[in-house]
Amino acid sequence: MKTNILTFVFVGAVLVGLAYLSFSLIPALKEVPKHVFWKSQEELLQAQVSASLKNDSESEDSSPISGPISGPESGPESSPAPTPAPSPGPGSSPSSSPSPSSASSSSPSPSPSPSPSPSPTPLNQEPSVSINTYIVSGPKKGEIIEETNRVTFEFKSKVSPEETEGYIKFETKVEGIDDDWKSTYSSQRTINFPSGPKEYTFLVRAKINNIVDLTPAKRTFKINTSPYFEKVKIYRVRVSSSYYPSSLISLNSYLKREEEINITGWRIEGQKGGFTIPQAIERYNHLFYSQLSNENLPLKDILVKYTDKIHLSSALNPLGRNKNFRLNKCFGYLAEERDFDIDFYNSCPRPKKYSEEILNLNPHCQKYILGRRTCEMPKYWENPKVAGDSECVDYILDNLNYIGCYNNYSKDEDFLKNEWHIYMNRDFVSEGLHMLYLRDQDGLLVDKHLYDSPCCN
Numbered sequence: 001m002k003t004n005i006l007t008f009v010f011v012g013a014v015l016v017g018l019a020y021l022s023f024s025l026i027p028a029l030k031e032v033p034k035h036v037f038w039k040s041q042e043e044l045l046q047a048q049v050s051a052s053l054k055n056d057s058e059s060e061d062s063s064p065i066s067g068p069i070s071g072p073e074s075g076p077e078s079s080p081a082p083t084p085a086p087s088p089g090p091g092s093s094p095s096s097s098p099s100p101s102s103a104s105s106s107s108p109s110p111s112p113s114p115s116p117s118p119s120p121t122p123l124n125q126e127p128s129v130s131i132n133t134y135i136v137s138g139p140k141k142g143e144i145i146e147e148t149n150r151v152t153f154e155f156k157s158k159v160s161p162e163e164t165e166g167y168i169k170f171e172t173k174v175e176g177i178d179d180d181w182k183s184t185y186s187s188q189r190t191i192n193f194p195s196g197p198k199e200y201t202f203l204v205r206a207k208i209n210n211i212v213d214l215t216p217a218k219r220t221f222k223i224n225t226s227p228y229f230e231k232v233k234i235y236r237v238r239v240s241s242s243y244y245p246s247s248l249i250s251l252n253s254y255l256k257r258e259e260e261i262n263i264t265g266w267r268i269e270g271q272k273g274g275f276t277i278p279q280a281i282e283r284y285n286h287l288f289y290s291q292l293s294n295e296n297l298p299l300k301d302i303l304v305k306y307t308d309k310i311h312l313s314s315a316l317n318p319l320g321r322n323k324n325f326r327l328n329k330c331f332g333y334l335a336e337e338r339d340f341d342i343d344f345y346n347s348c349p350r351p352k353k354y355s356e357e358i359l360n361l362n363p364h365c366q367k368y369i370l371g372r373r374t375c376e377m378p379k380y381w382e383n384p385k386v387a388g389d390s391e392c393v394d395y396i397l398d399n400l401n402y403i404g405c406y407n408n409y410s411k412d413e414d415f416l417k418n419e420w421h422i423y424m425n426r427d428f429v430s431e432g433l434h435m436l437y438l439r440d441q442d443g444l445l446v447d448k449h450l451y452d453s454p455c456c457n
Contacts, residue, residue, distance in 0.1 A: 151223075155187055259306065318338040
């Protein structure tokens with residue numbers, strides 16, 4: 001009877017210990033997938049670590065885990081699962097049987113849950129840097145520039161904080177001219193705009209340490225000069241004097257070799273008023289034009305080419321009113337008998353020394369003809385030997401004058417010179433310091449010229 005009681009007590013204590021151990025393992029078993037059978041406490045810890053890493057990787061917060069992760073090799077070792085005590089032999093005292101308290105002390109403690117990650121230490125943030133750009137000089141918004149196509153802009157920047165280290169540079173761009181931003185450390189930019197009226201927008205932005213002004217400063221304005229701006233220039237102004245009875249305004253073309261522009265209708269303007277450039281005679285045939293009235297002349301527009309010169313004189317035209325002309329290599333003969341405002345070069349063609357016509361003349365005639373100055377009209381009647389030689393006189397009349405020269409050489413490629421002579425019959429040049437303007441047919445500025453003429457003698 002006594003043995004049965006002891007056996008019952010022992011079996012009850014074992015059952016109570018097993019029950020307590022089962023309840024203590026429930027939290028750990030919840031972390032283990034249900035379809036896996038874990039055979040040891042080491043495998044249980046490995047499953048806990050894997051599950052924890054998986055949950056962290058699937059979390060929306062992608063910040064790294066703070067602190068080391070304890071695994072089976074680095075974590076505290078677990079106590080082995082208790083085994084039931086052997087049945088007491090005969091004569092064992094009840095005090096040697098395990099009590100519930102002793103069973104509880106021998107069971108393993110549940111695995112500690114992972115400690116929360118510490119909050120990240122905030123970084124030392126630098127103060128934000130801003131930069132602004134300002135245009136301080138140049139065309140105003142909407143300004144129309146009529147007297148030049150050369151424009152200079154000046155600009156500056158402001159950085160906040162002011163003590164920001166680094167070099168400030170600027171990037172500029174002209175819409176319609178620049179394909180991309182142009183970088184510079186200078187605080188100004190000068191631009192030569194193309195000829196012709198057009199609206200432009202200038203933009204500038206400052207930059208420091210790869211921080212750029214996102215709102216560039218800009219100015220929209222209009223260049224309203226002629227399409228021929230500075231392609232024809234006033235290069236000389238001569239004031240009338242005792243030595244030069246008439247004033248003279250000279251223009252020079254700066255066109256490309258293949259360019260040609262019509263200047264008929266252009267105007268010269270000064271303090272004394274203005275003059276409109278008229279049509280002119282390109283090939284002056286004296287025999288033909290001398291027989292026409294000034295109102296019925298077949299005139300043409302003045303087409304200026306590469307390096308052409310245009311002389312505007314205040315004098316009367318020695319050929320007659322409206323007979324403005326293009327110079328040719330025979331005009332030296334006309335200068336012998338008329339007073340032109342400009343001395344022509346003596347470039348008249350000379351008689352060919354070994355031509356058949358010269359060889360057929362008598363020696364006295366040959367010597368007389370070949371001894372003349374270029375463009376000189378011989379006064380043959382002053383030489384009896386020549387005047388009495390009809391063949392010699394005929395040669396002189398047919399060749400050594402403007403009409404004969406024109407007939408012989410007007411078809412030569414170099415017959416025409418690159419000079420046009422216009423007679424205004426009015427003086428537009430004043431004494432003192434003044435400005436002359438050259439404008440095209442639409443009144444747009446082509447060139448301006450500041451001159452200083454002597455005064456107050």
